[in-house]
Amino acid sequence: MPVNEVPSSFGEADVLDVAVVGAGFAGMYMIHRLKGTGLSFRAFERGDGVGGTWFWNRYPGARCDVPSLQYSYSFSEELEQEWEWSEKYATQPEILAYANHVADRFDLRSHVTFDTEIVAVVWDADSAFWTLTTSAGDSVRARFVVAAVGALSAGKEPDIPGLESFAGMTLFTNRWPKDGVDLTGKTIGVIGTGSSGIQVIPVLAEHAREVTVYQRTPAYTLPAQNEVYDAAYLAEYKARYREHRAKARSTRTGLLLERRPEPALSVDEAERRRRYQECWDAGIFGCTASAFSDIVGDIAANETAAEFIREQIRDIVRDPAVAEDLIPRAYPFGTRRVCLDTGYYDAFNRDDVRLVNLRRDPIVEITPQGVRTASAERRHDVLVFATGFDAITGSFTRLGIVGRGGVRLEDVWSEAPRAYLGLQVSGFPNLFTVTGPSSPSILSNVLVSIEEHVDWITELLQHMADTGARTVEADPEAERQWYEEAAALVEGTLYPQADSYFMGTNIPGKPRVFLPYMGGVNAYHDKITQVARDGYTGLLFDVTASSRAAVGAEGR
Ligand code: NA7
Numbered sequence: 001m002p003v004n005e006v007p008s009s010f011g012e013a014d015v016l017d018v019a020v021v022g023a024g025f026a027g028m029y030m031i032h033r034l035k036g037t038g039l040s041f042r043a044f045e046r047g048d049g050v051g052g053t054w055f056w057n058r059y060p061g062a063r064c065d066v067p068s069l070q071y072s073y074s075f076s077e078e079l080e081q082e083w084e085w086s087e088k089y090a091t092q093p094e095i096l097a098y099a100n101h102v103a104d105r106f107d108l109r110s111h112v113t114f115d116t117e118i119v120a121v122v123w124d125a126d127s128a129f130w131t132l133t134t135s136a137g138d139s140v141r142a143r144f145v146v147a148a149v150g151a152l153s154a155g156k157e158p159d160i161p162g163l164e165s166f167a168g169m170t171l172f173t174n175r176w177p178k179d180g181v182d183l184t185g186k187t188i189g190v191i192g193t194g195s196s197g198i199q200v201i202p203v204l205a206e207h208a209r210e211v212t213v214y215q216r217t218p219a220y221t222l223p224a225q226n227e228v229y230d231a232a233y234l235a236e237y238k239a240r241y242r243e244h245r246a247k248a249r250s251t252r253t254g255l256l257l258e259r260r261p262e263p264a265l266s267v268d269e270a271e272r273r274r275r276y277q278e279c280w281d282a283g284i285f286g287c288t289a290s291a292f293s294d295i296v297g298d299i300a301a302n303e304t305a306a307e308f309i310r311e312q313i314r315d316i317v318r319d320p321a322v323a324e325d326l327i328p329r330a331y332p333f334g335t336r337r338v339c340l341d342t343g344y345y346d347a348f349n350r351d352d353v354r355l356v357n358l359r360r361d362p363i364v365e366i367t368p369q370g371v372r373t374a375s376a377e378r379r380h381d382v383l384v385f386a387t388g389f390d391a392i393t394g395s396f397t398r399l400g401i402v403g404r405g406g407v408r409l410e411d412v413w414s415e416a417p418r419a420y421l422g423l424q425v426s427g428f429p430n431l432f433t434v435t436g437p438s439s440p441s442i443l444s445n446v447l448v449s450i451e452e453h454v455d456w457i458t459e460l461l462q463h464m465a466d467t468g469a470r471t472v473e474a475d476p477e478a479e480r481q482w483y484e485e486a487a488a489l490v491e492g493t494l495y496p497q498a499d500s501y502f503m504g505t506n507i508p509g510k511p512r513v514f515l516p517y518m519g520g521v522n523a524y525h526d527k528i529t530q531v532a533r534d535g536y537t538g539l540l541f542d543v544t545a546s547s548r549a550a551v552g553a554e555g556r
Pocket of ligand 1: 152158159160191192193194195196197198214215216217337358363386387388389501506
């Protein structure tokens with residue numbers, strides 16, 4: 001295992017100052033920032049390339065649903081100006097090409113050990129180092145660990161009896177074969193109708209002989225209204241890029257989208273419809289939820305938005321029985337991830353696309369031939385699982401992190417996934433959880449949240465080098481308060497009414513807790529900036545005489 005060639009700035013030999021886990025968008029930016037610090041570091045990535053979620057989720061139809069011009073790094077104006085996004089919602093190949101471009105342009109790749117999965121991260125209190133072990137059994141020690149593993153990267157394995165017995169091809173949207181797969185003329189069963197299912201289904205329908213969609217919970221989805229960017233629009237946008245970025249960071253979502261201040265029932269029905277129609281036509285994620293102040297706060301307001309979308313479904317889908325099955329009713333609009341689609345409802349107007357409502361006709365088992373539900377066995381050549389993720393916590397807990405006193409992160413989070421500011425967990429010194437629980441993460445434009453976290457971590461590392469601090473960790477009391485503050489924001493909203501990956505309920509045994517911070521990117525920024533300005537309140541530092549001497553000797 002290559003270890004650092006740069007001598008540790010903390011005066012230690014043969015160890016890294018910082019191990020970064022993951023070379024997705026968070027890990028890549030972390031590498032970029034660490035290059036300027038003089039600290040020794042290395043990133044470890046289980047894939048054979050950069051890009052994280054965009055490296056793995058290569059299924060046909062995979063696209064971002066945040067506009068490309070906003071779902072991109074803001075740290076380099078040159079990068080912003082030179083990269084040409086072709087469409088409003090870039091496809092997975094285009095986003096992966098962007099990630100590769102960034103890796104080359106900023107010389108990030110040479111700092112990454114690829115094809116290396118970290119399976120254990122264990123703290124040694126005596127030396128104050130983490131030991132990271134790979135699936136191949138190699139290990140490396142590091143003073144700090146930045147877990148840049150993504151909020152949606154640990155796949156949820158489908159818990160359906162008989163899965164192993166299926167004789168056909170089994171595919172997962174979240175680890176689609178790198179070289180693609182020819183599904184022309186196949187009879188396909190798709191399980192899962194979240195964003196991934198909704199994106200893949202219309203594309204599969206174009207190639208397959210027949211697609212059967214097994215739907216347990218229908219999603220609210222709006223048309224993406226994707227379009228090719230024209231040169232004049234791009235030039236105009238880029239001329240004001242700084243202004244757009246600053247504005248996006250000042251909103252709740254990190255997107256160029258302001259929540260309107262009026263409650264939905266304070267305007268008449270015509271005005272409500274006008275606004276909902278505007279959002280339907282705009283194809284902007286979060287638009288409908290922001291059309292009024294109380295869409296996720298008040299059930300009567302929420303119903304007006306939900307009903308508007310239900311009407312659109314009835315309009316598009318010709319078979320009224322299918323339309324009724326596609327209509328979400330069991331949870332309020334916006335309390336699960338709202339999707340953006342390209343031709344999803346239209347796909348159900350095709351003769352070769354069928355819908356099975358699993359609420360009425362549940363899956364009994366997967367058989368060698370296909371899927372047996374309560375009513376029938378349907379034969380398939382291919383099964384596609386779009387069954388989602390162990391969101392926000394799963395990507396951290398699967399690293400096998402063991403903190404002070406042999407305590408496992410998995411156990412600590414099994415009751416309550418606490419992390420001070422979403423970034424540090426008490427009992428796990430020098431470990432940073434990028435876009436961790438109780439940070440805006442999946443409720444935000446995640447690129448904004450990633451840059452925010454990485455910048456903050458970099459400044460904290462610099463602060464520690466300057467002050468000779470050897471370790472930093474969350475004060476348990478500050479962590480508890482932050483957790484409760486974040487939980488209080490959700491109380492009284494409609495979010496807890498839904499089962500969702502936001503609430504952890506898609507994973508058996510996970511605590512029913514709202515995982516992201518819903519106070520907004522803007523309020524969150526103010527909070528963590530203030531914490532840093534006040535000398536990192538809520539964090540406990542261990543400053544030893546020896547680390548002071550070591551740092552002093554390096555002239556820091
Ligand atoms: P999601 O949004 O978590 O969707 C997963 C889907 O899979 C959802 O419809 C689930 O139904 C369904 N599911 C999961 N397990 C089963 C079983 N056992 N049987 C039937 N159906 C099942 O994941 P996505 O990958 O689509 O999207 C994740 C995020 O990625 C997305 O929000 C964007 O931010 C990008 P359920 O709801 O559990 O009834």
